[in-house]
Amino acid sequence: MKYLHGSSNQDTNEIEKAITDISTKLAASTSEKHTSEEEEASLWKRLGKLLLDAGEYAEASRIFRKGAERCPTDESLQHHLKVYNAFHIDNETCETTEDLPPLDVTNMSKDIFLTLDVPPEAIPEEVIQIAKRKSEHVDVQELSKLLHASKEPILSKVACKYIINAAEKATAIKGWTKDRHLQAPTCDIPAFDLENEVVHWLKDAMRNCLFPLLAKAFPKAMNIDHEKLRIQDMFVVRYDADNENRRQGFKYLKPHEDESIISLTIALNDMTDYDGGGLFIASTGDLLNGDAGTVLGFAGKIVHGGYPVERGTRWILMKTHRAKRVGMF
Ligand SMILES: O=C(O)CCC(=O)C(=O)O
Numbered sequence: 001m002k003y004l005h006g007s008s009n010q011d012t013n014e015i016e017k018a019i020t021d022i023s024t025k026l027a028a029s030t031s032e033k034h035t036s037e038e039e040e041a042s043l044w045k046r047l048g049k050l051l052l053d054a055g056e057y058a059e060a061s062r063i064f065r066k067g068a069e070r071c072p073t074d075e076s077l078q079h080h081l082k083v084y085n086a087f088h089i090d091n092e093t094c095e096t097t098e099d100l101p102p103l104d105v106t107n108m109s110k111d112i113f114l115t116l117d118v119p120p121e122a123i124p125e126e127v128i129q130i131a132k133r134k135s136e137h138v139d140v141q142e143l144s145k146l147l148h149a150s151k152e153p154i155l156s157k158v159a160c161k162y163i164i165n166a167a168e169k170a171t172a173i174k175g176w177t178k179d180r181h182l183q184a185p186t187c188d189i190p191a192f193d194l195e196n197e198v199v200h201w202l203k204d205a206m207r208n209c210l211f212p213l214l215a216k217a218f219p220k221a222m223n224i225d226h227e228k229l230r231i232q233d234m235f236v237v238r239y240d241a242d243n244e245n246r247r248q249g250f251k252y253l254k255p256h257e258d259e260s261i262i263s264l265t266i267a268l269n270d271m272t273d274y275d276g277g278g279l280f281i282a283s284t285g286d287l288l289n290g291d292a293g294t295v296l297g298f299a300g301k302i303v304h305g306g307y308p309v310e311r312g313t314r315w316i317l318m319k320t321h322r323a324k325r326v327g328m329f
């Protein structure tokens with residue numbers, strides 16, 4: 001087995017040993033009748049997480065899906081399967097019942113992102129390790145370019161409204177989820193719970209428009225190839241000020257790291273709709289925000305949070321990505 005992110009030989013050996021250990025336990029538990037589904041699910045999840053740590057994303061995904069198949073009552077394994085089915089299965093067809101709003105990017109070749117640096121000490125270890133794989137010499141100046149804000153909207157206001165409406169329509173039936181992200185709980189609805197045609201439209205929009213733009217914006221040393229970026233999770237988040245009537249959303253999101261290589265937020269409503277709010281970057285103290293349709297892309301492992309909303313509702317579409325490892329060995 002080859003590893004992308006083993007930070008030292010010792011770490012790599014430990015991960016490899018743990019993977020072998022859990023694989024053996026799993027082999028035993030799948031043949032033993034007395035292992036409970038809960039115990040087995042926990043083994044699949046531990047193995048999947050270890051493979052993620054080792055940079056074996058495709059294999060981790062296969063393990064999570066296998067676990068979901070074997071443990072139909074485990075919510076987080078089922079969640080993984082739903083994300084996979086919604087965004088990674090290419091050849092299904094979708095009946096579109098209404099005209100979907102167009103994307104607004106007029107000239108994809110122009111430099112659409114404004115890039116901000118993080119201080120060298122805030123460059124995540126994961127990013128440094130990827131760069132070291134490419135070259136022994138790491139250019140810290142280049143590698144610190146990990147925050148990107150679009151200078152203009154990438155989605156039209158009609159498209160943003162369309163996504164908010166789809167989220168409101170779906171949550172009127174299914175409700176909001178508030179406990180999917182244990183480290184950083186948001187009030188959200190996963191994109192796969194929106195209507196099918198919305199999911200397809202979003203998937204196309206991301207693949208054809210946002211991925212190429214984003215991949216170009218990040219440091220070359222991060223080796224981000226847009227064709228190899230995979231959506232890890234995508235959800236619509238609402239933040240509501242404390243004093244809102246019928247308040248649903250949380251007021252803020254505490255500083256945290258995402259599990260992703262790249263994270264992205266798209267503002268879905270204008271800043272005049274609320275006071276406060278925005279993406280807070282702990283290492284620089286920057287508060288980044290924009291009107292409907294603007295995009296913020298950042299390395300997921302940079303510590304960030306959602307700034308408190310003091311009036312009204314802030315809506316964003318949040319998306320996290322992993323890069324499928326290809327061509328590195
Ligand atoms: O509110 C924001 O802009 C950040 C959201 C976020 O970091 C998350 O959902 O993980």
Ligand SMILES: [Fe+2]
Pocket residue numbers: 184256257258263304
């Ligand atoms: Fe986050």
